[in-house]
Amino acid sequence: MTQLQSTLTCPECGHAETETMPIDACQWFYDCKSCGALLKPKPGDCCVFCSYGTVACPPVQQGDVCCNTGST
Template structure:
């Protein structure tokens, strides 16, 4: 299965949605919402903001799911 490089984040504070390209070699722990300016942090148990608020999890998690 192919790794999808983009994910659409949805801000839990204002509902703003934006599609971003995810880093393939690192987790993104913080993201500033371009709608309301709030700093998004991963939810407990998640490795990054894409896993918490994105429609597609980060590449390391996608790869783990494909091989596990």
């Protein structure tokens, strides 16, 4: 079963926040609710959840390589 909750941890300040992941789109940016840092995916990752979350995004959980495959 696909998990839709993931806890993002800010690499700048260490703040952790549990968020609901979109199932039909990537989330490329996330503003830390503590320090305001703009999180972006690490090289090779498709979204902020794959880079900073406790659970990978739904497409990756379902076996897809990336949730933005084929987009520009």
